[in-house]
Amino acid sequence: MKIAVTSVSGHLGKEIVKTLMAITAKENIIGLARTPQKAQDLGIEIRPGDYNDQAVLETSLHSIDILLLVSGMDAPDKRIEQHRKVIQAAKNSGVKKIVYTSIQGAETNTAFSPIVQSNRQTEQDIINSGLDWVIGRNGIYIEPDIEYIDTYKKLGAVYNCAGDSKCGYTTRPELAFAYAKMLMEDKHNGKVYNLHGQALTQYQLVEYLNQAFTTNLRYSPMTVEAYREDRMAELGEFLGNIIAGIYQGILEGECDNVSQYQQAAGRPHQSWDSYFNGIM
Numbered sequence: 001m002k003i004a005v006t007s008v009s010g011h012l013g014k015e016i017v018k019t020l021m022a023i024t025a026k027e028n029i030i031g032l033a034r035t036p037q038k039a040q041d042l043g044i045e046i047r048p049g050d051y052n053d054q055a056v057l058e059t060s061l062h063s064i065d066i067l068l069l070v071s072g073m074d075a076p077d078k079r080i081e082q083h084r085k086v087i088q089a090a091k092n093s094g095v096k097k098i099v100y101t102s103i104q105g106a107e108t109n110t111a112f113s114p115i116v117q118s119n120r121q122t123e124q125d126i127i128n129s130g131l132d133w134v135i136g137r138n139g140i141y142i143e144p145d146i147e148y149i150d151t152y153k154k155l156g157a158v159y160n161c162a163g164d165s166k167c168g169y170t171t172r173p174e175l176a177f178a179y180a181k182m183l184m185e186d187k188h189n190g191k192v193y194n195l196h197g198q199a200l201t202q203y204q205l206v207e208y209l210n211q212a213f214t215t216n217l218r219y220s221p222m223t224v225e226a227y228r229e230d231r232m233a234e235l236g237e238f239l240g241n242i243i244a245g246i247y248q249g250i251l252e253g254e255c256d257n258v259s260q261y262q263q264a265a266g267r268p269h270q271s272w273d274s275y276f277n278g279i280m
């Protein structure tokens with residue numbers, strides 16, 4: 001059984017490959033990458049895999065049984081078309097099953113919603129493909145908050161517009177563990193899983209950051225409008241608006257969903273106590 005993973009030049013794709021290598025022979029794992037030279041460190045066969053090039057994807061998917069499609073990064077309309085090229089290439093090449101990394105979040109009403117909608121469209125396209133499928137809806141990565149710690153230290157606080165709503169965070173290694181199971185085990189076929197750990201408020205997240213980094217940060221909620229202006233000033237209109245949209249979705253409870261992580265992974269998601277103890 002040969003498994004291909006897309007976007008193995010990125011964090012999630014790499015993590016999924018590393019997890020698969022622990023449970024199946026590396027000869028059975030093929031990495032696809034838009035930029036293959038960024039994936040050579042994995043020590044597996046890497047084939048070209050730009051989502052814009054269906055012909056190349058078809059060649060690269062030759063002899064593959066199962067495909068893990070990591071969702072792309074382009075604007076929503078473009079992303080839908082790119083994912084359709086991957087799905088069509090998979091069908092034409094004889095792939096039997098697609099596992100897709102989708103996302104949780106507000107489907108309407110925020111600047112992030114068009115991206116969530118584009119993920120929902122790809123889910124539908126995969127369901128309609130006639131292939132076997134499994135869909136994971138990823139929670140929000142917690143790693144960016146860790147990477148942002150120096151900025152938080154300078155500010156003395158975490159500012160955003162999530163208020164006291166909860167967010168189902170996860171980590172890429174935890175996602176990779178679940179995706180490896182979803183790829184290898186037939187019992188997941190036809191299932192849609194929300195993949196995240198225990199949901200946290202921003203107040204709880206800041207407590208964990210304070211314990212892990214011996215800081216004295218506080219959480220300071222902002223209005224959606226003020227946070228959007230703040231993010232746009234720092235990150236530009238496009239990205240600032242999207243980041244504000246993600247946190248608006250958290251505020252509106254759209255990231256506080258029931259998790260099916262245990263069904264997908266066959267074990268509970270790592271606890272936040274364990275995660276934050278591990279980064280100290």
Ligand SMILES: NC(=O)c1ccc[n+]([C@@H]2O[C@H](COP(=O)([O-])OP(=O)(O)OC[C@H]3O[C@@H](n4cnc5c(N)ncnc54)[C@H](OP(=O)(O)O)[C@@H]3O)[C@@H](O)[C@H]2O)c1
Pocket residue numbers: 007008009010011012013033034035038049050051052070071072073074082103138139140141
């Ligand atoms: N749940 C969350 O909190 C969260 C946060 C951010 C993003 N995401 C989503 O999760 C996905 C994976 O996250 P990550 O951590 O792995 O992101 P990442 O490290 O930034 O990697 C993004 C990957 O997407 C690849 N890519 C972009 N456009 C492509 C194209 N046209 N064809 C093929 N590959 C393409 C990049 O390839 P190159 O190396 O060639 O650029 C890279 O490998 C992202 O793509 C995004 O959709 C989720």
